[in-house]
Amino acid sequence: MFNFNNTPLAWKNLTHDWRRLIVAVAGIGFAVLLMFTQVGFQNALFDSQVKMIDDLQGDVFLVSRAKYTLAAEKRFPLELVNQARSASGVIGAYPLYTELTFSRLKSFGMGAPSKAFPIRSIGFRLDDPIFNSDRINSQLQKLRLPYAALLDVRSKRDNFPFPTESDEELAKVQAELADRKIVMVGTFDLGTDFAHDGNLAMSAENFAEYFPQRKQFGDPLSVVDLGLIHVGDKSQLMNIRDTIDQLLDDRVFVLTREQFRNQEIEFWDKSTPIGIIFTAGKIIGFIVGMVICYQVIYSDIADHMPEFATLKAMGYTTTYFLRLIVTEGVLLSFVGFIPGLIASTLLYALLADSTGLLLRMTPQAILMVLVLTVTMCIASGLLAVRKLLAADPANLF
């Protein structure tokens, strides 16, 4: 396809007029940036939906069959967690409690809103290995006190204006959770998502005190939201998952971390408009890039019609011209992609810094945008090539 021995006409024509090249690179780079922004935000938003899963320890998760997303408060009996512990290969199974409906936090600090806002409360048994975060695990002693809880530093500022910079200041703030006094003894770092504007972490005992309504009759801790299971031999993960699945009844899904994560992302991608919105964003970026690329290639062709007609008269074939334009498209996509990638990386860093979103430049995202860019440039080249094929050497004499 590319004959390097021959005069590199595509490259020469592209780089001859550096003003036009800069415009082209800027335009395509902008389209690349648009696409990267969409991909980045989409990935970041999906990542933040599963941030809690990523922060939890455990190899296999028990989830109620009715729980279509983490935010759906569908629970299952604690016995199932205990049963799972008896499966062979399992070295530990621990319950995790979350509450949103009754969990409303109100601050009485200076300038605080007079309203209580919903916040996710996460309850766990302090002796269980639940969180990956050292920041939480090093503050477990403080959580043993009544009314004690940790506040997520990334909780939405407008609703929860707590002085998270200093633990002492934070502990002094008067606040109520579900109309009961609460003392924020420290902070941790989890992050918000579509359903949750903030997080509190506390011991299971305190959790039970705040939310006795979780179960109408009986122990509020007898219904759990998630079961975290640790397996001994990670290489036998799938077999152990199958064993647990057989052991437990149909009330729960038994999912590996990967499956759980994918199920959650799939919900947001497919069952909400979010996936469509980002796909539309990517298509817009693609079209913008295509228009720019078409414009660049078309004007290159239009400016060189007599030259191309001369080549035709000399005996250059349609195949040659198609190759020429495809080559030009591929070259354009690469020279536009590289600055676009650099700009996107910088933008990611900037946005991650200011929004707290997890914007990461993953190899998959790079590959996807590159493929889109190359496709976009080749497609616009093929649209523009009709003009070239219409060049008539009979008009030259």
Add this chain to the structure above:
Amino acid sequence: MTAFASLPATSGAYSQGPAVPKTIKVSQLNHYFGEGELRKQALHQNNLEVKRGEIVIMTGPSGSGKTTLLTLIGTLRTVQEGSLKVLGNELNGASRDEIVALRREMGFIFQAHNLFESLTAFQNVNMAAELADMERGLAKERIDYLLNRLGLGHRIHYKPKSLSGGQKQRVAIARGLVHSPKLVLADEPTAALDEHSGREVVTLFQELARDEGCTIIMVTHDNRILDVADRIVNMVDGYIRSDVAVHETSVICEFLRQFPLFSDLSTSTLTDIADKMMVQEAVAGDVIIRQGDPGELFYLIRSGQVDVIIDEDGAANKVAELGEGQYFGEAALLRDEPRNATIVARSKAVFYTLGKADFKDVLSRSKTFVDELRSVLASRT
């Protein structure tokens, strides 16, 4: 006896015998532009033969169809009616692949240089060399040679932006010639050039025609280069008005000048006579004219030999042998008498013939103004 009454002597078709290969053969070619009621005929019944190695200059006012004919020969337009053979290929109904293959054997030099601004002079020329799959070293050698010959040795790696109009045109000429084309089609190739470089270009054309057998067809209004033409084709309103082989015409003129009655005619009158002569061919033993027949034609021997036989009282006596450049048949025309001898071809021969009416017309013009004045003055006394 074989007659070719339709073939003019000045076409040069027989100067080297009919065996010389034809690069181009146009017969009964018509071409039209437009559709329906707007359809306008641009070429009418064009006939033209161009031999290998000939340099043809096409002249004529603009709109005369010379450019149309050139684009048709160059495969840049589709042949509509008639036959057009280029380098042995019939273009009427030729396939796309045939046309592409044929284009690669041709060199095009357009009035505009059409160079890629992004490529250097060398690279522009190399675009043509690459297409011909020339070996890299050879291609480089030839490009260097051509650009040097055209006075661009010091500008080989310059881009068109830093070249003058004439220099760009010369690069375009090198591009048209680099792949040793068998046929070069050029449109005003010297228009943008000064006299010296224009001369250099046409000298190069002559060398290519002579050394590589390259046929060159040029449309030009540049009178400075008319001298290189082997053939001059004049077109008017879509018709080929004249198609003259320059060398052959000068040969005929020289022959005619040896005829005493024509010796005082000007070159332009002689050329007019040559234009009116037709080709006639004979093989050994053919009787060209017979004693006693009425005389209709004047003959000039282009090649071969003839015997002159006079029949006296039943006995045939050979009185003379005639060869190339000699003539016969004038006596019967001058005196309106029957033929006074029989002429038989000794070998394969070609004659150029002039009709009786044209012959007499010329003779009436051969009396110069001064002669006539003298006779007028003499008769006064």
